[in-house]
Amino acid sequence: MAKTKEEYKDKKMMPKGQLESVGLGLTGACVAVVAIVVVALIFMVAQQGLTTFFADGIGFGSFITGQNWIPSDGRFGALPLIVGSFSVTLLSTLFTLPIALGSAIFVVEIQPGFGRKIFQPLVELLVGIPSVVYGLIGLTVVNAAMRSIFGAAAGTGAGILSGAIVLAVMILPTVTTLSIDALAAVPNAYREGSYALGCTRWQTVWHVVLKSAMPSLMTAVIMGMTRAFGETLAVQMVIGGVEKSMPAGLLDPAATLTTALTSGLSNATTGSVEYHALWSLGLILLAMSLFFILIIHLIGSKGAAKHD
Amino acid sequence: MTNTRDIILTTEDVTVTYGTHEALHPTNLTFAAGEVTALIGPSGCGKSTFLRCLNLMNREIPHCAVGGHINYHGHDINTPKENLYELRKSIGMVFQQPTPFRKSIRENILFAPKRHGRIRSKEQADELVETSLKQAALWDEVKDKLDRSAYALSGGQQQRLCIARTLAMKPDVILYDEPCSALDPLSTMSVEETIRDIASTGICEAIVTHNMEQATRVSDRTAFFYVGDMVETGPTKQIFSNPKDQKLVDYLTGRFG
Ligand SMILES: Nc1ncnc2c1ncn2[C@@H]1O[C@H](COP(=O)(O)OP(=O)(O)OP(=O)(O)O)[C@@H](O)[C@H]1O
Ligand SMILES: [Mg+2]
Numbered sequence: 001m002a003k004t005k006e007e008y009k010d011k012k013m014m015p016k017g018q019l020e021s022v023g024l025g026l027t028g029a030c031v032a033v034v035a036i037v038v039v040a041l042i043f044m045v046a047q048q049g050l051t052t053f054f055a056d057g058i059g060f061g062s063f064i065t066g067q068n069w070i071p072s073d074g075r076f077g078a079l080p081l082i083v084g085s086f087s088v089t090l091l092s093t094l095f096t097l098p099i100a101l102g103s104a105i106f107v108v109e110i111q112p113g114f115g116r117k118i119f120q121p122l123v124e125l126l127v128g129i130p131s132v133v134y135g136l137i138g139l140t141v142v143n144a145a146m147r148s149i150f151g152a153a154a155g156t157g158a159g160i161l162s163g164a165i166v167l168a169v170m171i172l173p174t175v176t177t178l179s180i181d182a183l184a185a186v187p188n189a190y191r192e193g194s195y196a197l198g199c200t201r202w203q204t205v206w207h208v209v210l211k212s213a214m215p216s217l218m219t220a221v222i223m224g225m226t227r228a229f230g231e232t233l234a235v236q237m238v239i240g241g242v243e244k245s246m247p248a249g250l251l252d253p254a255a256t257l258t259t260a261l262t263s264g265l266s267n268a269t270t271g272s273v274e275y276h277a278l279w280s281l282g283l284i285l286l287a288m289s290l291f292f293i294l295i296i297h298l299i300g301s302k303g304a305a306k307h308d
Numbered sequence: 309m310t311n312t313r314d315i316i317l318t319t320e321d322v323t324v325t326y327g328t329h330e331a332l333h334p335t336n337l338t339f340a341a342g343e344v345t346a347l348i349g350p351s352g353c354g355k356s357t358f359l360r361c362l363n364l365m366n367r368e369i370p371h372c373a374v375g376g377h378i379n380y381h382g383h384d385i386n387t388p389k390e391n392l393y394e395l396r397k398s399i400g401m402v403f404q405q406p407t408p409f410r411k412s413i414r415e416n417i418l419f420a421p422k423r424h425g426r427i428r429s430k431e432q433a434d435e436l437v438e439t440s441l442k443q444a445a446l447w448d449e450v451k452d453k454l455d456r457s458a459y460a461l462s463g464g465q466q467q468r469l470c471i472a473r474t475l476a477m478k479p480d481v482i483l484y485d486e487p488c489s490a491l492d493p494l495s496t497m498s499v500e501e502t503i504r505d506i507a508s509t510g511i512c513e514a515i516v517t518h519n520m521e522q523a524t525r526v527s528d529r530t531a532f533f534y535v536g537d538m539v540e541t542g543p544t545k546q547i548f549s550n551p552k553d554q555k556l557v558d559y560l561t562g563r564f565g
Contacts, residue, residue, distance in 0.1 A: 187405075187407075189403060189405050189407045190407050190409065191368075192365065192368065192401075192403065192407070193403065193407035193409070193470070194409070194419075194420075195365065195368060195392075195396065196363065196365065196396060196400060196401035196402075196403075196474070197396065197397075197400070197419065197420035197423075197473065197474065197477060198392075198393045198394065198395070198396035198397035198420060198423075198424065198477065199393065199419075199420060199423050200393050203423050207409075207419065207423070208409055208410075211409065211410050211411070212409070212410045214410070
């Protein structure tokens, strides 16, 4: 039976319809705030970043393919920075992946007791270490190691390889924990199904467990790559960072999109061409991270579709 | 009907202990070629535990110990030096939940034969896929989509794919642990038919089931388990029409379980 207004007053309740519209309003407002922040952020970076091409008269093509980044000379070729970013990202992923996967297999398939109770908490501890600490360790340990291994060829020890190694250590915990979760999520029934066909433990891990966990493993890798691609501080400390032309080898000092952006910002005056060019670097970074996230979503939806 | 058949598997005083808890007390049973044996009994009485002894699947559980003798073609397999992986090539197992691998239908069938180096040519592979799927009564439904993901099949089809996958290894024993409990009545019927057809080719089968009608439909012999004991066994007709043990009588009349 419908209640009268008096009854609602007695119980200090709002009428149901009103309550629902308040809830709708509140949650809707939250969504609106998030949406506005995201859109405003993308709009601002795009607007400033595109000024370089539309107002300052630098061609997009020459910006992307130019081989020298010397703002003081008015030379804005971002290719060395793009190459720097991609090489440290790909190399660090390459170093990290086998180790992360190997330890995940050990933890989930071989020694769950030790792995779950001791190894995983230890690894998770590493996730929280600030990147400046990684940079510091890299500066003293990795760069010195480069010098003693490669001698004069390594120069000061700063270079792409050092950057990649430090990044590899940095993303290792993230990729490892996500890989452990990915393998642990594979139902035991799949392993038993494979054992029941006379397959060995190794055949089962390789052909059944890894295969079933593939989408989540890919996500783990891309999460690691995203972190490596966006990392600034630790890389800047070990990669050299003053070089503005194309690196010739892995031992060459180099700059990445992020390091060039931070180191350039202190010199650039607001509104100058250099200032806009730095925003363009930011735009490239933004586009790349959107691209990584897009891939994660694609993998996710593909995985879901396959499980139907 | 049993006397003339070849005995494939016998268990002699087989026991199973999880840690310190003896989940299965000494059990003696015999399985013959071309026969289906149903294992029935209330939940938790040790049916799965017993079934998983027969292909040494219990070895995968660290705290589980199996005692007694399990004679397979006359030799005891319950010894530490028995090669589990060799053994399981000829004693297949189908589980309660269908567990197709994240691969195409074809690759699901060929998975184990490939791992064991049994595939010599494309023709042989195609033939193996076809005969296995036909034996599992799935061929007509999937012959046009062999390269599609096995996940795209219905639950009943996935279960028959798991049976086909087992058959592709050409085992002489197949163990089923409640293979139809996740299936609808129609799929259940086709799986039951498949089990009967497989038995008629001389393969020895054992099936755990909670469904009494299913036991009467598919099995030649039945063994009744109760709290870790194998209480009564005999031809299925006799077990259901003329049960002797009071616990079995109670179970069949639905007084517990
Ligand atoms: N992995 C295990 N670790 C410890 N105890 C177990 C394990 N598996 C089974 N048990 C115990 O062994 C006993 C028998 O279990 P089992 O799974 O064989 O019963 P079941 O007859 O198959 O029951 P259901 O009909 O419910 O499948 C139970 O008491 C159970 O708790
Ligand atoms: Mg069971």
